[in-house]
Amino acid sequence: MLDELDDSTTVADSALARLTQVILDGELKPGAKVSEPELARRFGISRAPLREAIRRLEERSVLTRAPRLGARVVVLSPAKVEQIFVVREAVEGMIAREAAKLITDAEVAQLRESLARQKARSEEIGFSTFLTRELDSDFHTFIAQCSRNEFLIKFLCEDYATLIGLCRKHLRQVPERAYRAFVEHGRIVDALADRDPDMAELAMRRHIQASRQMMVASVQDPGSEGGRRRRRGTN
Amino acid sequence: MLDELDDSTTVADSALARLTQVILDGELKPGAKVSEPELARRFGISRAPLREAIRRLEERSVLTRAPRLGARVVVLSPAKVEQIFVVREAVEGMIAREAAKLITDAEVAQLRESLARQKARSEEIGFSTFLTRELDSDFHTFIAQCSRNEFLIKFLCEDYATLIGLCRKHLRQVPERAYRAFVEHGRIVDALADRDPDMAELAMRRHIQASRQMMVASVQDPGSEGGRRRRRGTN
DNA sequence: ATTGCAAAAAGTGTCGACAAAAAATCTGCG
DNA sequence: CGCAGATTTTTTGTCGACACTTTTTGCAAT
Known part of the structure; x- marks a missing residue:
């Protein structure tokens, strides 16, 4: 296409x-x-x-x-992936904060609807990691748009998009994480709906921290794909 | 040369x-x-x-x-400059947080020494905006190095450096601001010395917020150079 | 005189070519 | 048989040239 x-x-x-x-x-x-x-x-x-x-x-x-x-x-060592997640935490936290100030009722409704669809779909076929992974990107992109800040948007959706995509390959999603991510998304939307910038930023940062910690755990416990098991990373 | x-x-x-x-x-x-x-x-x-x-x-x-x-x-409208400051607040806040976790005693001493030199110089010739502006960039760059996060460093010192430099031209520094910036720098260093990530991030964010508000004020009250005085900003 | 159109000029996007450096290959020696 | 050095090959960095767009200039008609 x-x-x-x-x-x-x-x-x-x-x-x-x-x-x-x-x-x-x-x-x-x-x-x-x-x-x-x-x-x-x-x-x-x-x-x-x-x-x-x-x-x-x-x-x-x-x-x-x-x-x-x-x-x-670029070779994304575990240490580098963690550093990228730290940057994401900073930028996306601010994105959530700004979005909470400027989001419209219609946009809140769209987010709620998207979550509802995901919930319905998941109750049918279970929380698949594939579904969550696909929707996760859309979720973050959508909230970025709500921030009305072209530099925050450009950063997340252009500059860092590819790098984040590469990081995702390191993330061995487990079903449990898929469900937790869904719950965390709900908390973020709630904070946005409340127009609570502090809570929105905090919820987003916790969400990304949780992703990071999952990633760290999956690296230490290599399993399915792309597991470089040489060296444990001393720096 | x-x-x-x-x-x-x-x-x-x-x-x-x-x-x-x-x-x-x-x-x-x-x-x-x-x-x-x-x-x-x-x-x-x-x-x-x-x-x-x-x-x-x-x-x-x-x-x-x-x-x-x-x-x-790029044409940096007042709205865009504000957006850039928002990005800075997010990224530099995280830089301060990470630096607080990893900064060495020697680095704290270097920062303290730099501030002391600036204070001594300023007590001689007063808080010149020129001196502050020159040292301000070094201050932020130094702390970025302390974060040990190559992506945070690259962002501040390469990607955004030129854009920030352009923003500075919009900032009509007043002597009062120069002194306040000095005080704020001191608070940031104190937080770093205490290895207090929360306080370091907060102090840095407040510092950048103050810069932003000064910028907004100088735009509304045009004086020397490049003053667009249209619109007061309704959001 | 102003507006519209046509021709000319300038600029961007792309290509192929060349010099210098790096990598790969081959050769000779220990 | 392995390794160091020289030669060939590949690749990078840079340049000039050309086609197609956009912009500007010039001209004519209302």
């Missing part, structure tokens, strides 16, 4: 989208070299627009580059 | 630095068109590395771009 050649969009812009997708899909794994000739051939474009896309992902901390050595996909 | 051809750095990297400086110096004013041919000629480089630098500043929200229309320096 994104394949159509839109004149209003540039090759460099679509290269950014495609490269982002390649990374999120795991085709380019963490630490892998981002070869300009190879990707240019693959995308059927020249290196100039590709390089612009690479520079942008570099600016987003998704790629790391050393002059003359090329770019590589 | 920056003209020497350093082999370890690329033309694109120095183009980023030079373009940043041009914008911060006000040679390219907010809203001004960023002409690729003109800047390329001025920097003595081709458009390719210049475009990479432009894309990076775009990613940092310093430039805004529309496809086929080119890039322009």
